[in-house]
Amino acid sequence: MAEACHYSKEEDKIRCLLCPHNCLIGENKVGICKVRLNSNGQLISNVYGKIAAVHYDPIEKKPLYHFYPGRNILSIGTFGCNFHCFFCQNYQLSQCKPSDFNEPIELSPHEVAQRAQAISGNLGIAYTYNEPAVFFEMMMDTATIVRQKGLKNVVVSNGFINPEPLLELIEVTDAFNIDLKAFDESFYQKYTGGHLEPVLHSLRMIYQSGRHLEITFLAIPTLNDSIDLFNEMIHWIANELGPEIPLHISRYFPAWKSEIPSTSSQVIIELADLASKILRYVYIGNMNPNIYSSTHCPNCRNILVKRSGYDTRICGITKDSHCKVCGEPIDLPFVVPPD
Ligand code: SF4
Known part of the structure; x- marks a missing residue:
């Protein structure tokens, strides 16, 4: 546990300013993410130093396809999320609180960075598995040390974070993959508990910072796979960010509370065909190798x-x-x- 940053006091409560929920938290209560606690008038991150998952993964698994392809990266996550998507593909970590989880691995930022450095050929550290914004302090402290060791920091996030902490995060991060879950405010409100505009704002900030950026879209039948909204989304990416931003269209499978059947591979390919008319680099994830697995020359398709x-x-x-x-x-x- 450690004192959190980005909060203010409001009478006998605390306002967390880390993400756009801006939770007002009473004594001994936690915010929407379940991992930031008001303890005696201090905001505490109770996932600091508590690692729930650590793996050495291909960078393609994040997914990042244009950031040192073929390399591996030490990947860590904790618990909690500021979204509550009923179809979450990683709900065991994202939708639980530390007390639900028996044995987190206790590691300080220094120890995580040392592990990263000890692996020969490791690219750096990816902050992933659950939403890294909710372990902001652990991530920032680790990323700062990782940077000093000459390794890279990669953040895989839903992008639902306030601009001030995001600016700090951009300073220490080399590459981002941001989920764009739907181009639809009502989807965000109904299924995630969040909002679309702050995510778009984060995407603009990351793009304008010049940091490496890729986007993931999980296509879920009937919820967000409308051709009209998808079209709006790919045009927004091309116009507001740039046609060179890689888009990963990921196939959904039923998870957690969702009984919606998997996305058909035909729908995924149709979406990818549409996107590739507007964007230069389109990929398909969660499917067998296909024509959208490899990176092609935008001119001759080599x-x-x-x-x-x-x-x-x-x-x-x-x-x-x-x-x-x-x-x-x-x-x-x-x-x-x-x-
Ligand atoms: S990070 Fe957690 S506590 Fe802070 S505003 Fe977001 S959901 Fe609320």
């Missing part, structure tokens, strides 16, 4: 990075970042061809 499952090979780019077939300049600064 394969630049070949993927089969988590087997990744950079094969179609010259050392000076041109397509090997047509010579098109390829603007993928973090895709480094092997010697």
Whole structure:
């Protein structure tokens, strides 16, 4: 446990200012995320140093396809989330509080950073599995040390965070994958408990900061797979951010309280076909290898990075970042061809 940052006192309560819920928290109560506690007039992060999951994953699993493809990254998560999506694919961690979980791994930021450094070939640390904004202090302290060690920080988030803490996070982060769950405020209100506009604002801030950014969209039958809304979303990404932003369209499977059947692979491919008319790099996730697994030259469709499952090979780019077939300049600064 540690004192949290980004809060103010309001009479006998505390206002948490970390995410746009801005919870007003009474004594001995927690906020909507269940992991930030008002204890004697102090806001406490009760997930500080309590790691619920730690794995050494391919960077493609985050998913990040244009950030050092083929490398692995130490990935950590805690508990809690500021969203309560009934279809959450990771609900065992996101929808529980520390007391529900028997044996978290107790690790300080220094210890996490040391583990990261001890793994030969490790890219750095990914803050993921549950929503990292709710373990903001642990993430910031760890990321600061990780940076000093010359490793990278990657954040996988729902983007529902206030601008002031996001600015601090951007300072220490090298790459983000942000979930854009639907291009629909009513979806956000009804199914996540959050709002769309703050997520769009976070996406704009990250893009304008120049940090590496990829977006994930989980397509759920009947809830967010309307062609009209999807069309609006891809145009917004292209116009407000840029057509070069990679979009991962992820296939949904029933999880937690959801009994909605899985998304059909045909729908996923139709959405990807539509998106690829507007965006330069479109990928499909949670499906068998397909034509949207690999990275193609936007000009001649030559394969630049070949993927089969988590087997990744950079094969179609010259050392000076041109397509090997047509010579098109390829603007993928973090895709480094092997010697
Ligand atoms: S981080 Fe948690 S406590 Fe703070 S405003 Fe968001 S949901 Fe509420």
